[in-house]
Amino acid sequence: MSKSISIFDTTLRDGTQGEGISLSADDKLKIAKKLDDLGVHYIEGGIPGSNNKDIEFFKRVKELHLNAKITAFGSTRRKNSLAENDDNLKRMIDAGVPAATLVGKSWDFHVHTALQTTLEENLAMIGDSISYLKRKGLEVIFDAEHFFDGYKNNPEYAAAVLSKAREAGADWLVMCDTNGGTLPFEIHEIVTALTGQLPGANLGIHTHNDCELAVANTLSAIGAGARQIQGTINGYGERCGNANLCSIIPTLQLKMGYHCISGDSLPQLTNTARYISEVANVNLPVNQPYVGNAAFAHKGGIHVSAIMRDSRTYEHIAPELVGNKQRVLVSELAGQSNVLSKAQDMGLNLDPSSEQARRVIEKIKTMEHQGYQFEGADASLELLLREATGEMNETFTFESFKMLVEKTAEHPVVSEAFVKLKVGNENLYTAAEGNGPVNALDNALRKALQTYFPQLKEMHLSDYKVRVIDEQDQTAAKVRVLIESKNFTDTWSTVGVSSNVIEASWEALVDSMRYALLNQLLLENEKSGSNEPRGLVNH
Known part of the structure; x- marks a missing residue:
């Protein structure tokens, strides 16, 4: 029995059905390239002709010359019609892709209720559609929708659906836990039974996460003989999501002895997960197994x-x-x-x-008791440790700042910051406006310091979060501000705490600039081989 597993990624189709996920054609092309670099075998691009984004994707993806097979998705022909007259099937062919995913009903309840047709006509719809696509030269992956619910209700008919698809020439028979309600032991028993009833068939598994079991159910199916996995990066998908390939691939490859992607590609998994989360504009859970920031x-x-x-x-x-x-x-x-x-x-x-x-x-420990949190502010922690070990010297000193916020009936709010600093023996006093207090403080600090430290021009704030610590104190509560900053090569986070949100923001803001200067000094000292103490910004 082969230990190789076929990886079918449906992030671009099933994944986009998740709440809050919307991908442009450019987004989909970027993700497809990243998935191909990872080494997945199939990339399901969407439904040809269903919307302008998918039309553009199928047209432009050919220019990428990917190794993975781009797959078009669609359903079987309409009831009481001919496959060659079905517009949906024609669009799948016209997409110019090598493979098609065809979804068909396998639960008798759905055939009667959703399709409102007979069990015999549903089998004919499946057979005709697959045969038509095969005659047109496409590889066909048949997704048996609601297969496990169907098998539990009418095992003979569910098995007959797969038999009909195989007879019509389907290359893969994929069993779908569409409602996500099947348990791992049920998956194992049913897939084991199917491998006996359909010897030599290429079986696949497609699970949903409504019981938090999509990964476990996929592993159970593989253990019982399935050889294709359908899933999404980061588990994106409708309702509670699809099976998470970022958990399945390393578990199969590192723990169960299966081959999914090349060993050289596996170290790209974390980068791929985080890249796709950025493109999809969905925060990656810190505790996501294998690839989350807190996984190790x-x-x-x-x-x-x-x-x-x-x-x-x-x-x-x-x-x-x-x-x-x-x-x-x-x-x-x-x-x-x-x-x-x-x-x-x-x-x-x-x-x-x-x-x-x-x-x-x-x-x-004292600072954390006061509300500071260094888990998400490594830069502030590094500054604190370097100060404690005498690794830094004072470079500039903060003396005071003042804020002016003005709102009139005719004009929007204007914020102006006034900052006093000392660099060496020189006193600096600057003022700057901004679209908010933090932006004004940032502008004033830069205005004062960039003449002395031009590298600050290369950094910018990329994220700003405020968390109320003592909610019972209401408007007098302490707040924690976390600021994320970036330059051309690095990202770092800093923290500030106060009962005044502007003061907390100031602390985090100054630390972000302290760390930018520290990094520059470290690089310069590394190049020169110097062990001189680092520069310190005293606030």
Whole structure:
């Protein structure tokens, strides 16, 4: 029995049926290229002729010369008609793709209720449609919709649907858990039965996640003999989503001994998942297995102490196998090991038995008690550790800032910031306007500092989040501000906390610029081989 698995990606079709996901033709082409680089075997592009985006996609995707087979999606011919007269089937052929996914009913309840036809006519619709596409030279993947519900209700008819599709020439027979309500042991029993009834057939599995079982059900089907997986990147899809290929592929390949994609491609998995989440404009859950930012993150001090000796103590695989990386979080739950690990990553000498180490750990815990959170603000943490170890010197000093916010009946709100700073022996006083208080502060800081530190022109704020910490205090509550910043090569996050949202924003904003300057100094020192203390921005 072959241990190779065919990967059928339907992110561009079934995935776009998820709430909040809308992809342009350009988006779909970018994702298709990324999926091809990963090494999937089939990319389902959409429904030809159904909308302008899909029409454009099928026209332009040929220019990419992908290795994966681009697949068009459609349903069987209409009842009591001829396949060669069906506009849906004609559009699939006219799309000029090598393969077609044809969906047909396999649940007798659906045949009677949704199609409102006879069981015999449904079989004829399936057979005629597949035969027609095969005569036109297409590879045909037959998706038996609601197969498991149908099999549980009428196993003879559900099996007859697959037999008819196979007889008509379908290359793949895919069993769909369309409503996502089947359990893993049921999947295994039914697929096992089908492999006996249809010896030698190419069986596939298509599951939905309505019971949080799409991945488990897919693995059960593979264990019972299915050899094609249909799923989406990050589990996108209608209702609760489709089977998540980002979990299925590494589990099959690293733990179950199957071959899904090349070993050279597997380390691209994390980058692919995050890239597609950006294009789809959907935040990737931090705790998503294998590819999430927290998938290999460690917070408990006992855990960190152990992984510093051997990562296998608390990691089920090496994160590098899927292109992810180990992260150590520092918080009020952190022990000495967490801080030492972070310091080690930064190349800092922090003696674990020193008073210095004890003080910095206590400072972190005190700050977290006040509302700071360093798990999502690694840049602020690095600045704190470098200060504690004497790795930074003062470069500029903050003295004061003032905000003016004006709103009139005739004009929109205008924010103006006034900032006093000291660089060396020179006093600076600048003012700048912005479309909000934070933007005004950002503009004023840059105006003051860019003459001395031109590298700040290369950075910009890419995200800004405010979280209320003490909700019971209502408008007097403390807030935590997280700012994400970027330049041409790096992304970093900083944090500020205060009962005043502008002050909290100021803290995070200044830290973002401190870190930009720190990075530049580190690069310069690395090139020169210098070990001089780093520059410090004192706020």
